[in-house]
Amino acid sequence: MPQLDREWFARDAREVAVDLLGCMLVRRFPDGTEAAVRIVETEAYRGSDDPASHAGRRRTARNDPMFGQPGNLYVYFTYGMHYCMNIVCEPAGQPAAVLIRGAVPVRGEEHLRARRPGVPDRQLLNGPAKLTKALELDLKFNRYDLLAADGEPDAACGGKALSILPAESPPGSWKATPRIGISAGTDLLWRYVVEQIL
DNA sequence: CTTATGATGTACT
DNA sequence: GTACATCATAAGG
Numbered sequence A: 001m002p003q004l005d006r007e008w009f010a011r012d013a014r015e016v017a018v019d020l021l022g023c024m025l026v027r028r029f030p031d032g033t034e035a036a037v038r039i040v041e042t043e044a045y046r047g048s049d050d051p052a053s054h055a056g057r058r059r060t061a062r063n064d065p066m067f068g069q070p071g072n073l074y075v076y077f078t079y080g081m082h083y084c085m086n087i088v089c090e091p092a093g094q095p096a097a098v099l100i101r102g103a104v105p106v107r108g109e110e111h112l113r114a115r116r117p118g119v120p121d122r123q124l125l126n127g128p129a130k131l132t133k134a135l136e137l138d139l140k141f142n143r144y145d146l147l148a149a150d151g152e153p154d155a156a157c158g159g160k161a162l163s164i165l166p167a168e169s170p171p172g173s174w175k176a177t178p179r180i181g182i183s184a185g186t187d188l189l190w191r192y193v194v195e196q197i198l
Numbered sequence B: 001c002t003t004a005t006g007a008t009g010t011a012c013t
Numbered sequence C: 001g002t003a004c005a006t007c008a009t010a011a012g013g
Helices: A013-020 A107-113 A126-134 A152-157
Strands: A024-028 A034-045 A075-076 A082-088 A097-107 A162-165 A170-178 A192-196
Touching: A013 A034, A013 A097, A024 A097, A034 A107, A034 A126, A082 A126, A097 A107, A097 A126
Parallel strands: none
Antiparallel strands: A024 A034, A024 A162, A034 A097, A034 A192, A075 A082, A082 A097, A170 A192
């Protein structure tokens, strides 16, 4: 598996979205505890060729992070109560990101559960806002750089607050489907879901 | 299993 | 005003 450096994220968002399947997110919480999850569902969002994208029209204060450095996060608040987490892709200046829609716990599951009490196994991380809730990610992580050790979230927990690791083994099989919760661009199969893990 | 609905804040028209 | 890259809950089959 290649190194997840700036170059790796600078590729087409659809390629990155597929290659993120199986990768791990490692979260260090402010209290010093840790959890790790494996990504199993992603969606690609791009620029003017993507009518469903926040950056499908013009650059605004909200979508500006999508134009930033690949490997940064784009976190937005939606429906009055939820946060969604994206990883910015493609070269800086060119808007694109991958929404992390679903994952499965690998380590420190009890710390994820603590943030989503009473939830059945299957529903712990199977949605973009469920994932950010369990990982305790919010707007403080907007523009956060996965590939550097700075930012206020890091200072708050004495270490790298969020990092990403390559897939130990790539997913055995995955499928592409229309993206969820959008009304334009439904003909594009830019959602990627793991079907089987080897 | 399925479909329906309310909650809730912000960006944008 | 309206729409929104959502979720938890309730009711129906």
